Amino acid sequence: MNIITRRVIVDTDTGIDDALALLYLAAQAEVELVGVTAVYGNCVIDDSVRNIWYVLGLAGRGTTPIARGAAAPLKADPHIAHYVHGYDGLGDVLSVDDRPMPSAPTLLTQTAAEFLVDEARAHPGEIELLTLGPLTNVALALQLEPTLLTLFRSITIMGGSGPFPAPGISDMFDANIQNDADAARLVFAAPANRRLMVGVNATAQAITDEQDLVALHRSGTLTGEFAASILESYLDFYRLAWGRRVSPVHDGLAAALMLHPEWIAASVTGPANVTHDGFTTRGRIMQTAEGRAVPWPIEPVGDTIAVTAVHPSFVPAFIESLIRGGAL
Template sequence: MSGAEVKRRIVVDTDTGIDDALALLYLAAQPDVEIVAVTSIYGNCVIDDSLRNIAYVLGLVGITDLPVARGAAKPLNAEPHIAHYVHGYDGLGDVVDIDDRPMPTGLVDQTAAELLVELARAQPGELELLTLGPLTNIALALQAEPELLTLFRSITIMGGSGPFPEVGQSDMFDANIQNDADAANLVFSAPATRRVMVGVNITSGVVTDEQDVVALHKSGTPTGVFAAAILETYLDFYRLAWGRRISPVHDGLAAALMVHPEWITASVTGPANITHDGFTTRARIMQTAEGRAVPWAIEPAPDTIAVTGVDTAAFVTAFIHSLIHGSPSHASQGGTTA
């Protein structure tokens, strides 16, 4: 990257489970990306583990002085649902010793919501926001600064389910929206410069498999070996979904599409509402799979762009390559390539 080029400056809000860790490693490997700050949230693990995992993952690529803020430990109006059964007790598949996961050295006194507001106000139009967990921190920040999402250059949300599916089909469970529907409603109804939904409608079909894990193991790099170890536990969980050892790249895909929007091959744009069918809460673009309006009154909301198609081959190749190399400065150091 030449000195004349401007880096994408990204703030990441994360519940630091397995796929969140891979997304952070992916971003750290991009020469045209600067991670400005990271805010923690409950979800894949409890809040203290989310913080420790941020420090551990960024430490693998030599990032130790980044501002990190403690976020909400539970939803706005409910108790948290922690996904230990997916991400292990610690959020990283229980493959890291607890003594290797101290709190971040860059932990600030502000809450996540306070830091988000401060950063957005201080650098309007310069920063982009990537959310990888429940939207509680963003909702709390919106309560303090209703124009928050217009101060960010964009917000990309790993969550939601896109438009309604084809008749007879269903979408994967969406834990990020399910965990705090009230927060999601605030975020999808707030004014925003650009709001992109990378939902389970698209992430569930973009997967890593056993061959990818083998390549990561063989790389011999710290990031590649770590990614392989945590992916092994993810594949073990998802084998009961499809009868094979594969896993969706939920958060990694959202991170990559923020950096490479050219990998988005199809999308729909419209207002998103929060729906609940008695079992599952979702954020939906209010149109059918054929693009028709739903036959009931919807809640008015500003537009959200929902991804419905992705250049999967380009993404997966670049994603595994990034996990192996870990950071731009490590790209020429040892190991094999994907």
């Protein structure tokens, strides 16, 4: 008999790394997926919804409630990352001839924002919120319930860039904050019980490579082989960044650190603001790499914990979970 100890809602734009995070969570016997809410980003909203439904079904969590969310940012047109995640959001794996396309899922009548508010109000302090895409749904929910993040046990955000890097060091582009800076500002400013930023500064330290891909291909499990099939194109995309077929475990790391804070090897805590340098928008802890406050006025907001180093135990455990598959 499985003992549920962690109740989780996932808000996701259901690209490749999002799907891997859902597979990881589905493999954890202690996790109850209270619901999954869809948002645009890695793919258009309708594909995001379909991908959630497909992946949950594959992982044995097909009865999980799904709510359709925002199709665009609060104040802008959507930027869809087809060049990273393919046109279906999953490396175009769902469109190959030998993999049947799923039919339309049954959705909740509530919007994603309404679902977030209703569940948080009904179960204060019990549910953890994991965000894997642009923060638009959460911002819309905050407009309905300004104390939303105090009703959740915690919010873990895959997004942001941690503190400022040392001079001469750059970090990866963060699409989730970039896609809706207005929403990100609202989420970082809202009162919260615990707000954890798993940014690209941290996910760049958690790398899957071709050896992991081989293990997934040889797994003989539905979830392992599916994970391998979608990870293939992700490794191809990142080869142009590092000259080799590797990829960071963005969303999977956020899911894992929500459940296993002992895998956070180092972190900093402070106010997070949204910055724009003329090219990219980032969520930053307002500290230098040396831990000093930045020398300009900042927006006074509550603290966010930002991961700065990751324990090496994470990646092997993550791959094992993808191979093992659904726990229920």
